[in-house]
Amino acid sequence: MSTGPKVEAYVLVQTEVGRSEEVTAAIRSVNxxxxxxxxxxxxxxxxxxxxxxxxxxxxxxxxxxxxxxITRTVTCPVIAE
Numbered sequence: 813m814s815t816g817p818k819v820e821a822y823v824l825v826q827t828e829v830g831r832s833e834e835v836t837a838a839i840r841s842v843n844x845x846x847x848x849x850x851x852x853x854x855x856x857x858x859x860x861x862x863x864x865x866x867x868x869x870x871x872x873x874x875x876x877x878x879x880x881x882i883t884r885t886v887t888c889p890v891i892a893e
Contacts, residue, residue, distance in 0.1 A: 817844075817862035819869045820890040823876055825857040831881035832856040838879045844872040855886075 823845075827835045832850050836857050839848040847858040859876065863869035866889075873887050 817864055819863045819865060821861050821863075821869055821873075822888045822890070823859040823861055823873060823886065824855040824886040825859065825876070825882055826854070826884040827856040828881045828883055835879055835881045838881075839876055842872065842875045842879075844868070845876070 814820055822838075825835065825839065834884075836848050839845055839857060839859050841878055842859075842861075844861050846860050848857055850856060851858050854878070861869070861872050863872050864890050869889070873885065876882070877885055
C-alpha cells in the first residue's frame with residue numbers, strides 16, 4: 813500500500829512582467845512542489861505539486877499564491893495518468 817501523497821496537480825501561474833524567474837525560484841521552495849518551470853504562452857510558470865488530500869492541496873496552493881509577484885493562478889488536479 814502506498815503511503816505517499818494521493819493528490820497531484822499542476823498549478824499554472826501568471827506573474828507580473830519581468831518577475832517570472834524570481835517567482836519560479838520562490839515556488840520551487842514551497843513544500844509539496846516537486847518542480848516548477850518557466851514557460852511561454854498565457855502562463856509564465858507551471859508547477860507540479862503533490863499533497864495528501866484536497867485540503868492539503870488547498871493549503872499548498874495558498875502558499876504558492878502568497879509568493880510576491882504572482883497575479884493569477886489556475887490549479888489543475890490530475891485525474892488520470
